[in-house]
Amino acid sequence: MTHQTPDNSRRRFIKLTAIGLVAAPFANALLSGTAKAADMVSETDPQASALGYKADATKAEKRTDATAHCANCGLYTGKEGEASGPCAIFQGKLVAANGWCTAWVKKAA
Numbered sequence: 001m002t003h004q005t006p007d008n009s010r011r012r013f014i015k016l017t018a019i020g021l022v023a024a025p026f027a028n029a030l031l032s033g034t035a036k037a038a039d040m041v042s043e044t045d046p047q048a049s050a051l052g053y054k055a056d057a058t059k060a061e062k063r064t065d066a067t068a069h070c071a072n073c074g075l076y077t078g079k080e081g082e083a084s085g086p087c088a089i090f091q092g093k094l095v096a097a098n099g100w101c102t103a104w105v106k107k108a109a
Contacts, residue, residue: 040084041093048090048101057100071097074105 041048043055054060057069070076070087076095078085084094089103 038086038092038094041087041090041095045090045093051089051101051103053090053095053099053101055096055099057098060100062102063100063104068100068104068106069097070095070099070101070104072107073103074107075103076107 040055041053043049043053045053052060052062057063070085071078071080073087075088076085076097077088078094078097082097084096087093087095089101095101
């Protein structure tokens with residue numbers, strides 16, 4: 001009688017291949033070390049146009065509160081003092097801190 005041992009190298013290869021296939025989409029993001037710069041939203045962008053977005057809040061006809069602008073909006077997540085930052089409405093794009101749109105909501109204190 002011959003005694004066969006389990007083929008551990010084949011099992012190990014299959015496990016490593018499966019792990020590699022699962023991890024591959026994340027490898028580029030983890031290893032790149034550089035962040036992509038986000039684009040500014042354009043006033044002519046269909047979503048921005050529908051919301052009446054203006055990069056200069058003083059030019060927004062629908063704005064009723066003279067103190068309202070993107071930097072003091074609850075949806076704006078940019079850092080204080082910067083000229084632009086991300087907005088929850090315009091995913092992946094930056095808005096001007098001095099901009100305004102009809103989605104403006106007062107930032108909670």
